[in-house]
Amino acid sequence: MRRFENKRILIGVTGGIAAYKACDLIRRLYKEGASEVVVMMTKTAQSFVAPLTFESLSRSYVYLQDMENTADGTPAHVSLAQDMDVLVIIPASANTIAKLAHGFADNIVTTTALTFTHKPIVVAPAMNTRMWENPIFQKNLRILKALDNITLVPPEEGELACGEYGDGKLADLETILLHIYKAMHPQRHLYRDKRVVVTAGGTQESIDTVRYITNRSSGKMGIAIADELFAMGADVLLLHTIQGLDRPYRIIRLDSAEELGRYAKRNFKEADGIIMAAAVSDYQLPKEQKRLLPGKLKKQETLTLELVKTPDILGEIGVSKKESQFVVGFAAEYDHVLLHAREKLERKHLDMIVANDISRRDIGFGSDDNEVTLLFRDKERVDIPKTEKTLVARQLLVHLYQKYLAKREDEPELQEDSLTEERTSD
Numbered sequence: 001m002r003r004f005e006n007k008r009i010l011i012g013v014t015g016g017i018a019a020y021k022a023c024d025l026i027r028r029l030y031k032e033g034a035s036e037v038v039v040m041m042t043k044t045a046q047s048f049v050a051p052l053t054f055e056s057l058s059r060s061y062v063y064l065q066d067m068e069n070t071a072d073g074t075p076a077h078v079s080l081a082q083d084m085d086v087l088v089i090i091p092a093s094a095n096t097i098a099k100l101a102h103g104f105a106d107n108i109v110t111t112t113a114l115t116f117t118h119k120p121i122v123v124a125p126a127m128n129t130r131m132w133e134n135p136i137f138q139k140n141l142r143i144l145k146a147l148d149n150i151t152l153v154p155p156e157e158g159e160l161a162c163g164e165y166g167d168g169k170l171a172d173l174e175t176i177l178l179h180i181y182k183a184m185h186p187q188r189h190l191y192r193d194k195r196v197v198v199t200a201g202g203t204q205e206s207i208d209t210v211r212y213i214t215n216r217s218s219g220k221m222g223i224a225i226a227d228e229l230f231a232m233g234a235d236v237l238l239l240h241t242i243q244g245l246d247r248p249y250r251i252i253r254l255d256s257a258e259e260l261g262r263y264a265k266r267n268f269k270e271a272d273g274i275i276m277a278a279a280v281s282d283y284q285l286p287k288e289q290k291r292l293l294p295g296k297l298k299k300q301e302t303l304t305l306e307l308v309k310t311p312d313i314l315g316e317i318g319v320s321k322k323e324s325q326f327v328v329g330f331a332a333e334y335d336h337v338l339l340h341a342r343e344k345l346e347r348k349h350l351d352m353i354v355a356n357d358i359s360r361r362d363i364g365f366g367s368d369d370n371e372v373t374l375l376f377r378d379k380e381r382v383d384i385p386k387t388e389k390t391l392v393a394r395q396l397l398v399h400l401y402q403k404y405l406a407k408r409e410d411e412p413e414l415q416e417d418s419l420t421e422e423r424t425s426d
């Protein structure tokens with residue numbers, strides 16, 4: 001993923017044991033395309049991690065003093081606030097949060113934060129549970145939360161460095177990265193107030209307690225869509241089948257097509273739309289056979305399984321949908337891609353279908369890239385050329401918005417960015 005392509009990211013490290021986690025963050029930012037990462041540290045932060053560590057990782061000078069000038073003689077806080085795209089304070093101590101809330105400027109981090117007006121600041125707190133729960137601290141936090149340019153990344157509950165258990169553990173790295181991405185996203189309000197259900201991954205149909213039938217879907221496309229929706233301000237629910245996924249929005253892990261169908265239909269009722277990127281198994285064991293499932297089938301020379309079709313979740317949702325809701329499906333096809341996709345769009349009563357050619361090895365299943373064609377109800381067709389799944393997701397969501405949501409009253413205006421697709425009619 002290259003979510004931070006050409007971005008200049010300023011990191012403010014303050015005092016706390018979680019300071020070492022800023023090291024990983026810097027590496028990930030560069031890996032995802034950042035053009036420059038610059039670090040500044042408070043005095044206490046320097047007791048936890050040596051400035052040289054950050055200098056090596058950021059490949060850049062580390063700012064430590066309040067009254068420092070850059071090489072060209074400009075005060076550092078002014079120059080950094082002018083040049084950098086986002087400020088990330090990680091970890092943000094209770095002390096720093098108190099200073100930010102009340103406009104103190106007594107070290108390089110707080111002085112630069114105060115100069116970072118109208119630019120995105122991401123604050124990732126980490127501290128002892130009792131400090132986190134302290135009403136004075138919570139009051140300071142509310143002051144920050146109310147500011148438009150500040151994003152707070154809530155800490156997690158867990159075992160803390162001091163040995164206690166509770167709230168205050170620095171958020172997971174993926175979560176922090178997604179919040180930074182959102183803070184700089186050009187369309188971060190596009191799906192504001194929209195509730196969207198997304199499904200991702202291949203379902204698993206049990207044969208017995210240890211074996212199951214599944215498919216090669218990695219779930220990457222569905223996750224990219226859910227992440228992008230989050231970054232565009234939506235209230236996302238991701239129903240998925242992937243192990244070990246951690247996200248700052250609601251996620252529910254499940255296994256079978258039956259389970260996925262139950263959750264998808266139930267949550268769709270209250271949603272503005274659904275995007276079914278999951279590769280739902282077409283077959284499952286018949287109900288009467290399922291009663292035999294517990295345990296492990298003994299090995300035999302041959303094994304014959306009778307399978308029956310799974311219910312068509314998307315088809316059922318498509319028929320039941322209200323006019324105000326959108327329903328999007330995927331068609332992973334080996335041949336006659338557009339023909340099959342168009343047939344599914346109509347059969348399942350969809351608003352949009354995302355067609356991709358799985359005969360190609362360089363895109364689709366398991367790959368980080370995809371190349372898709374969007375087909376709409378009114379026969380419009382949009383080709384999205386090969387690019388990474390995050391960018392496919394972004395373009396797909398912008399088109400969906402333009403087609404079905406933009407015309408409604410009070411929706412935010414779309415700020416076009418460089419969409420590189422071709423629009424035609426099929």
Ligand code: CTP
Pocket residue numbers: 257276277278279280281282310311312313314315328329330331332344
């Ligand atoms: N889908 C679904 N329920 C199923 C099968 C598929 O909701 N039991 C959804 C998928 O999530 C996808 C879309 O329907 O968004 C198309 O899936 P696909 O497997 O391509 O279509 P099928 O209807 O199963 O047709 P076929 O397998 O014959 O191509």
